[in-house]
Amino acid sequence: MSTYSRLEIGLLILLIMVVLLPFVLVLGIAEASPYYQITGEPVNDAAIVTGITVASVKDSTWNLPGATGGKTYVLTDKAGETVIVSTQSFDSAASRDAAVRSYNAQPVGRGKPVGSLVVLGQHLVYVTPANSDILKTLAPELKKRVSP
Amino acid sequence: MSDESTGQNGLPSKKVLGLFALAMINVAAVLSIRNFPSMAVYGWSCIGWYIMGAVMFLIPISLAGAELATGWPEGGGVYAWVKQAFGEKGGFTALFCEWSNNLVWFPTVLSFIASTLAFALTPALANNPWYMFSVMMIAFWGTTAIAYFGEEASTKFGNVGVILGSIIPAVLIIMLGVWWMGSGQAIVLPPLTLEAMMPTINFSTLPFFATIVLLFAGMEMAGFHALETRNPQKDFPRAMALSAVIIVVCTVLATLAIAMVIPANQLNLASGVMQAIEYFFKAAGVPWLVAPMAVLITLGGVVSLAAWLIGPAKGLGIVAEEGNMPPLFDRTNKYGAPVAVLVIQAIIGSLVSLLYVFLPSVNQAYWILSAMTVELLCIVYVLVFASVIKLRYSQPNTPRPFKIPGGMIGIWLVGGLGIFGTAFAFIVGLMPPSYFTTSGLVYVGSVLLGTFLLAVPPLVFLKFKKASWLKPAGGER
Numbered sequence: 001m002s003t004y005s006r007l008e009i010g011l012l013i014l015l016i017m018v019v020l021l022p023f024v025l026v027l028g029i030a031e032a033s034p035y036y037q038i039t040g041e042p043v044n045d046a047a048i049v050t051g052i053t054v055a056s057v058k059d060s061t062w063n064l065p066g067a068t069g070g071k072t073y074v075l076t077d078k079a080g081e082t083v084i085v086s087t088q089s090f091d092s093a094a095s096r097d098a099a100v101r102s103y104n105a106q107p108v109g110r111g112k113p114v115g116s117l118v119v120l121g122q123h124l125v126y127v128t129p130a131n132s133d134i135l136k137t138l139a140p141e142l143k144k145r146v147s148p
Numbered sequence: 149m150s151d152e153s154t155g156q157n158g159l160p161s162k163k164v165l166g167l168f169a170l171a172m173i174n175v176a177a178v179l180s181i182r183n184f185p186s187m188a189v190y191g192w193s194c195i196g197w198y199i200m201g202a203v204m205f206l207i208p209i210s211l212a213g214a215e216l217a218t219g220w221p222e223g224g225g226v227y228a229w230v231k232q233a234f235g236e237k238g239g240f241t242a243l244f245c246e247w248s249n250n251l252v253w254f255p256t257v258l259s260f261i262a263s264t265l266a267f268a269l270t271p272a273l274a275n276n277p278w279y280m281f282s283v284m285m286i287a288f289w290g291t292t293a294i295a296y297f298g299e300e301a302s303t304k305f306g307n308v309g310v311i312l313g314s315i316i317p318a319v320l321i322i323m324l325g326v327w328w329m330g331s332g333q334a335i336v337l338p339p340l341t342l343e344a345m346m347p348t349i350n351f352s353t354l355p356f357f358a359t360i361v362l363l364f365a366g367m368e369m370a371g372f373h374a375l376e377t378r379n380p381q382k383d384f385p386r387a388m389a390l391s392a393v394i395i396v397v398c399t400v401l402a403t404l405a406i407a408m409v410i411p412a413n414q415l416n417l418a419s420g421v422m423q424a425i426e427y428f429f430k431a432a433g434v435p436w437l438v439a440p441m442a443v444l445i446t447l448g449g450v451v452s453l454a455a456w457l458i459g460p461a462k463g464l465g466i467v468a469e470e471g472n473m474p475p476l477f478d479r480t481n482k483y484g485a486p487v488a489v490l491v492i493q494a495i496i497g498s499l500v501s502l503l504y505v506f507l508p509s510v511n512q513a514y515w516i517l518s519a520m521t522v523e524l525l526c527i528v529y530v531l532v533f534a535s536v537i538k539l540r541y542s543q544p545n546t547p548r549p550f551k552i553p554g555g556m557i558g559i560w561l562v563g564g565l566g567i568f569g570t571a572f573a574f575i576v577g578l579m580p581p582s583y584f585t586t587s588g589l590v591y592v593g594s595v596l597l598g599t600f601l602l603a604v605p606p607l608v609f610l611k612f613k614k615a616s617w618l619k620p621a622g623g624e625r
Contacts (some may be wrong), residue, residue: 007612008474015605016496019248022520022598023500027513029594058413063423065272072413079354084413098263098275101504102420104514106182106258110253110366110525111359112518114186116581119511126188127582129352135582 033119035093042120043073043085046141052077052134062101064089066095070123075134083134086126099124118142158172164300165377169307170370170387171394176310177366177455179319179395180259181402181445185424188407189415191337192344197360198400200347204569206364208562209529210392211552212387212536213368219539219548221380224466225459231332233535233542240467240606242531247460247493248602249524252517254453254497257502258284260421261449267422268442281505285498287450292494295458298483299376302458306451313448318398322424324432325405333431336411355581358522358573363385364395365525366531372459381549421445432616457493464489471618473609478619484531523599526574533566 047054051082055074061067070088090096096119103117103126116135120142125133165173187194189346204338216229224231226241226246231239262283268275273279329335349357370387395431406415410427422445427439465486468478479488504514539546540559552558580591 004474004476007614008476011474011609011612012476013491014608016492018601018605018608019251019496020499021250022601023503023517026516026594026598027503027507029516029590030514033511064420064427065275073227079385092275094277095275098280100511101259101280102263102274104518105263105483105509106186107256107518108183108186108252108359109180109363110249111522112355112361112515114189114356114359117511130355130581131579132352132582139582 033074034121034146035096036121038123040123041071041087042142043075043087043124043125043138044071046138047073047075050137050138055082060086060088062086062099064095064099066090066092067099075138077134077137079133081132081134083132084128088124088126089122090124091122096122096124151182163376163378164303164549165373165383166379166385167383167390169303170373170377170383171390172307172310173370173373173455173459174387174391174408174550175314175394176306176451177369177400177459178364178391179310179314180452181314181321181425181448182405182421183399184318184406185362185415185421187399187403188395188410188424189412190347191407191412192340192404193347194403194407195345197345197356198363198396198403200357200364200425201360202396204565205361206367206392206396206530208533208566208569209364209367210388211562212533212551212566214388215548215552216532216536216539217371217374217388218381219546221377221384222466223372223375224463226368226376226528227463227467228374230531230535231420233538236470236472237607238531238535239608240610241471241603242528243402243460243463244606245527245603246466246525248605249521249528250456250460250493251496251500251602252521253456254288255284255501256514256518257449257453257456258287258501259504260598261287261446261453263420263444264422264449265427265446268439268446271288277505282501284501284505287453288497288501289494291450291454291457292483292490294454295461295490296481296483296485296487298481298485299303299373302454302576306454309447309451309454313444313451315394315398317444317448318402320437320441321402321405321428322398324428324434325401328405328409328432333409337408354576355579358576361569361573362522362525365529366456367392368376369455369459372462385550400585409612448538457490461486461493468617469619472606472613474617475619504561505527515581516598517592519595520598521601522577522603523574523595524602526570526577527599527603529570530567531575533563533570537563 027058034135042053053076055076058072061069067088068091073085074082075085076082090099103113106113108114116130119124162372220228220232222228227239227243230242262280263274265283295302377383406424406428409431410424414427415424422442425441429435429437465478465480467473477488481487537559552562578592578595580588
C-alpha cells in the first residue's frame with residue numbers, strides 16, 4: 001500500500017480550494033435578496049414612472065407551491081420593442097427561493113435558462129427576453145424597491 | 149458478452165460498448181425534456197433556432213468528434229484528441245474545463261431531479277430544503293455508485309434509463325401532439341410560414357443565441373469510452389449519426405407538439421417543465437399520466453447526470469494514469485472505474501449542492517455561475533475544433549476511418565463554423581442581463597476570474613509533475 005506525499009495531499013487540497021473558490025467568491029459578491037413585503041405593483045409602477053406603455057395586463061398564478069398570484073404585463077416602448085413581464089408573489093421566503101431554484105435548474109442545454117428572473121421582496125419578476133432596452137429602463141426604478 | 153483486452157494503463161479493459169450503447173451515451177448527455185417547454189415558447193421560430201444550433205454546433209461537433217474518435221481511439225476523449233494537436237497542456241486544460249463546468253451544473257440537474265420527483269409525490273416538497281438536499285445526494289451518490297461498478301453496469305443503466313427517461317417521454321409527447329392535430333383540436337400556433345420559422349436575432353436575443361449554440365453540447369461524450377468500445381473506428385461515426393438523428397427528431401417534434409397545444413402565455417418558463425407537461429397532458433385528456441411522466445423524467449435527469457458524471461471523470465482517470473496528476477488521483481478499482489476521481493468529484497459536488505440549496509436568494513450568484521459553465525464549455529469546444537483542423541496539418545498520414553469530407557476546405561468549413569459559434573458564445577456569455585444589481589464590470593470580472601480559476605489547475609499539476617507519478621506498466625505501484 002502506498003502512502004501519499006505532502007505534495008500530493010497539498011495538491012489535492014489546493015484543487016478542492018481552487019475549484020470551490022469561484023463558488024464562494026460569487027456567492028459573496030452577488031447581492032442577497034431578502035424576503036420582505038412590497039406594497040403595490042412594482043412593475044406597473046416602474047413602467048408608469050419611466051414612460052413605458054403597459055399594452056395589456058392579466059392576472060396569473062404560477063403553478064408552484066406557495067405562489068399567491070401576480071400579473072402578466074405586455075410592455076412596449078417608443079421604439080416598438082415589446083417584452084412580456086410576469087410577476088408572482090410568494091407566501092414565504094422558502095417558497096420564493098424554491099421557485100428561484102426551479103428556474104435556475106432549467107437551463108436550455110448546457111447554457112442558461114431562458115429570460116431573466118428578478119427577485120423583489122416577496123415577488124419574482126420573470127422577463128423575456130433577458131436583455132432588452134425596456135428592462136434596462138425599468139431596472140433603476142425596480143432597484144429602488146430592493147432592500148427595505 | 150464482452151471482450152477483454154489490455155488497456156493503456158496495463159489493466160484489463162472490457163470491450164463492452166457497441167454502436168447502440170455509444171449512441172445512447174450521447175443521447176443521455178444531450179436529449180433533455182427540460183428544453184422542450186423553454187423552446188416551445190418561441191413557436192414556429194423554434195425550428196429556425198434549432199437549425200441554427202444544428203448548423204453552428206451539432207453538425208460540426210458530430211463530424212469533428214467522429215474524425216477525432218476514429219483517428220485517435222484512445223481513452224480520455226477530448227483529452228486524447230486535444231493532446232495530439234496541442235500537447236499535454238492543451239489536452240489536460242480541455243478535459244479539466246469539461247470536468248469543472250460539471251461542478252456548477254451538478255446542483256442544477258440534481259435540483260431538477262429532486263423537484264420533478266416531488267411533483268410525482270407532493271409538489272410542496274420542493275419548498276423543503278432538507279427534502280431537496282436528501283434527494284439530490286441520493287441521486288448524486290447513487291449515480292457515483294453505479295459508476296463505481298464500471299463500464300458494464302453504467303452501460304446497462306444508461307441504455308435502459310435513456311430509453312425510459314428520455315426517449316419514451318419525448319415519443320409520448322410527440323404522439324399526443326399528433327393525436328391533438330388528428331382529432332381536430334385547436335392548434336394555438338399561427339399558420340406555418342417561412343417567416344414564422346425565422347428566429348429574431350437582435351441585441352436582446354444575443355444571449356439566447358449563445359445558449360442555442362450550446363444546446364447540443366455533450367455530443368463528444370461517447371469519446372470518453374473509446375477504451376471500452378469493441379470497434380471504435382466503425383462504431384463511432386455511426387453512433388454520432390444515430391444519436392444526432394434521435395436527438396434532433398425527438399427535440400424538434402416534441403417541442404412543436406408542446407407549442408401546438410399550450411398557448412405561449414401559459415408556458416411560464418419560470419414555473420417549470422412539469423407544469424407545462426401537466427397542462428399538456430390535462431389538455432390531451434390524460435391527466436393520470438402526469439405522475440408517471442414525472443417519474444420517467446426524473447429518471448431521464450439521473451441518466452443525463454450519469455453521462456456527464458462518468459465521462460469526464462474517466463478522462464481525468466486517464467490523465468492521472470499518464471502521470472499528469474499525483475498517484476492519489478489514479479486509483480482504479482477492480483471494475484476499472486477511476487474511484488479516486490469519482491469520490492473527489494462527489495465530495496466537491498456535494499459541497500456546491502449544499503451551498504445551492506441552503507444559501508437563500510442565490511439567484512444572481514447562480515446566473516454568474518451558469519455563465520461560467522458556458523465559458524468553460526466554449527474553451528473545450530474551441531480547442532476540439534482547433535484540434536481537428538491542426539491535426540490535418542500536423543498528422544496528415546494518421547489513418548482516419550472517418551474523415552470530414554471536402555478535403556481542407558471541408559475541415560476549415562466544419563472546424564471554422566464550430567470555432568466561430570463557440571467563440572461567439574464565449575463573448576456573448578460575458579453580457580450581463582439587463583437587470584442586475586451587481587455592476588456590469590463586477591459581473592464580467594467575476595465570470596472571467598471564476599472561469600480562470602476553474603480552468604487553471606492543470607497548469608499547476610503539470611508544473612509540479614514528477615516522473616514517479618507515471619503508473620508503471622502492469623498497473624501496480
